[in-house]
Amino acid sequence: MEKSETEPLRRRNARGQGQLLRDQLIEAMARLLSTVERPETITLRQVAREVGVAPASIYGHFPNLGALIGHVLRLRYDELTQQVNASAEGAGSAVADLTARCHAYVKWGHEHPGDYATLFGNRMPTDLIPLSTHGAGEKLLESVVSSLARARAEQGWHIAEQQSWRAGLLLWTGLHGLVTLYNGHGAIDWPDLDDLTDEVIRLHVNRP
Amino acid sequence: MEKSETEPLRRRNARGQGQLLRDQLIEAMARLLSTVERPETITLRQVAREVGVAPASIYGHFPNLGALIGHVLRLRYDELTQQVNASAEGAGSAVADLTARCHAYVKWGHEHPGDYATLFGNRMPTDLIPLSTHGAGEKLLESVVSSLARARAEQGWHIAEQQSWRAGLLLWTGLHGLVTLYNGHGAIDWPDLDDLTDEVIRLHVNRP
DNA sequence: CCTTAACTAAACAAGTGTTGGTAACATGAG
């Protein structure tokens, strides 16, 4: 029992196929980040165990733990923005565009609680994760701001640009609060998430 | 340099004054929880260092680290609810009551980022912190729900009880999102926090 | 003095990221 912490019975990869392990590492880290309730506790050795490999073997593919996490986070962030943008593709109106984007955002956050918390929750040590992923929301935020502005304009509600920024910010905080509390406080008797999202959108789009 | 990690030149307390250290421990933990950017990384030894005492000395006053954290968290949560309730004391109308409560909530969250993140952000390991503090928001949430319902009724906007619950939930998520993003994403060019809070309240109180 | 509260020193067992050296092994060359 005290012999080996795992069973490294892994069959060695073929000559040029070293990046098979690399892919497995990325996949394992992605799985952990996505599902684990406290992503900041993810450990190098945990990933190694998941794949069935010795901890040291990771260093052949990534210079350190932060690089692996950062790599996966970037993938996930790109996926989020891509899904948000793709969801709005066939939108027939500005309001539909905004609605699609918000729903895609919330849906992704709900389906990837760990990734979401890591990207927007300031959970990772700053020295581990490159700064680029910190403050990741800004690009996405801008798309929400402009989409909201267009939706409001469509409804005949023209406002100053600075008001647009404020309004977009508030919409974002509304969505963010919804996602994080919904993900984290399962004890609460939550109504349907899509309905709540719709209501948040309606609050911010309609003239008060 | 390698002699002592700190300088335990602390003068020993008198016979019946053992709880002087207890108070200092609580105070140090409170300071750490309140100010630190990642509260889940707070450590027993860190608290000991802060007070200038040996790590083991803590166990005379608290059975384990979780008890100390839990104790302080309970204090802080009580403080939050007390401040929220106190703020609404002289309110001349239901809308004023709600406004005061929300501002007090946001203000406290802004002034105690670490405590706020710990109470509502699911950052502490569940086995360390007693369950009572987890899901702490429920009591507070109910007061927001009822205050919002009264504010809406005051404006002649009567709605079903279930709608009240949904509306209160959404208001809470809005405030929560505002606090957490404002606290965590300093890079963003934020408008005044009080103004934003007012706008959130207005969104939820006024008839769409 | 002697009791006893208040605190400490040292260690424990378990964990962490990371490194240097080394063995296994698929494979292309001879």
Added chain:
DNA sequence: CTCATGTTACCAACACTTGTTTAGTTAAGG
């Protein structure tokens, strides 16, 4: 078929954390 090659991954260790326990020391009060 043989065999050196160099990729691939392992082993063992390092230097450090962490929370907690045990046994002991210090000093105040009766």
